[in-house]
Amino acid sequence: MRFQLTEDQKALRNGVRELLARRFGPQQLRAAVDEPGRLDRALWRDLGAAGFFALRLPEAQGGVGLGLPEAVLAFEEAGRTLLPGPLVATHLAAGTVPGAATGEAVVAAVGNGLVEWLEQADAVRGDAAGAVPLRSVDPLTPLHRVSGAAAVDPVAVLLTAAEQLGGATRACELAVQHARTREQFGQPIGAFQAIKHLCAEMLVRTETARAAVYAAAVTADPADVHSARLLADEAAVRGARDCLQVHGGMGFTWEFELHLYLKRAWVRTHRAGAATESEETLAAELLAQPI
Structure with a gap:
């Protein structure tokens, strides 16, 4: 079986790549490294306005109405540019947490005993009680350890x-x-x-x-x-x-x-x-x- 991207999927991938090149290029990457733990809220809102977090949300709910293959293409581009922030958690919360779909809210999630970007989060999925800060090896991913666990999505x-x-x-x-x-x-x-x-x-x-x-x-x-x-x-x-x-x-x-x-x-x-x-x-x- 051959999996070929459609023209619309290629356009989506290229659009996300162009947005990230414009809003999170080498200068912004270095600035983020120099200020660990700070999340660029303006960039987060720009991602929301572009539909990044609402890609799989139905159009009837204000989303883009696309599927998992399109979300994978967008997140691949995010990984390619080292885009910081709890992207996955916010994307998954787009239909349940007010403001997540538009980038007005930052959502963190408990998983595997860790929480990324807890201090910057407006909402947390899972039990983060008693979270202890860790020294993350990645300056672009602040971490907290928690005793609780969440189901794997x-x-x-x-x-x-x-x-x-x-x-x-x-x-x-x-x-x-x-x-x-x-x-x-x-x-x-x-x-x-x-x-x-x-x-x-x-x-x-x-x-x-x-x-x-x-x-x-x-x-x-x-x-x-x-x-x-x-x-x-x-x-x-x-x-x-x-x-x-x-x-x-x-x-x-x-x-x-x-x-x-x-x-x-x-x-x-x-x-x-x-x-x-x-x-x-x-x-x-x-x-x-x-x-």
Whole structure:
């Protein structure tokens, strides 16, 4: 079965990419890193005005009326640009929390014992009583630990996978760009077999994850969703690490954005539906099948 984007889906993806390039480019990214824990409310409202949070909300309720495949494309672009904030939680609350759909309200959610952006949230889904602040490895994702837990929402798992896919895609792009332009011994480093293999493996992992994420968005089957999450997590984490390897010492500098992709990928792997949960879901699915 072939999954090809429609012209409308391509237009949506390009529109989100253009919006984020205009409103959250390199300067805004660096400003966000320099002020950890501060959420740009004006940007949040712009996302709401563009329909980002209301993509799956029915038109009768003031939403865009699209489906899960379109939401996946939007969140993939958000992951590609390292857009900060509790995007998934606010999107899922669009039909229940006043102001969430329009970006007037920021919504956090409890999941896997963690809450992202709790102090900036206007509403919280789940029990965040007794939350304790943590020092997050990702300066763009403030965290609190809570003792409570919440049911795993398959849509949240898939949208997280879409964000991871976006990060993996960008890491692959950065690696290839550097391999083409950086020269050693009179030729681009991409001419060396070791670099070729790293870039090829990144591309294979990314495209495998993309196929799984897009397919899960169509089927919405829990097993497909969790499979996609595992593949996307691997593509994001290993892709960022391999991209660091391609860049060498330059990749480890604070000024270069690559370390942010690795840190964000690490943090996302601990969200609800993380590796252990997804593996257990898939194992249960396999065991339930007749032999």
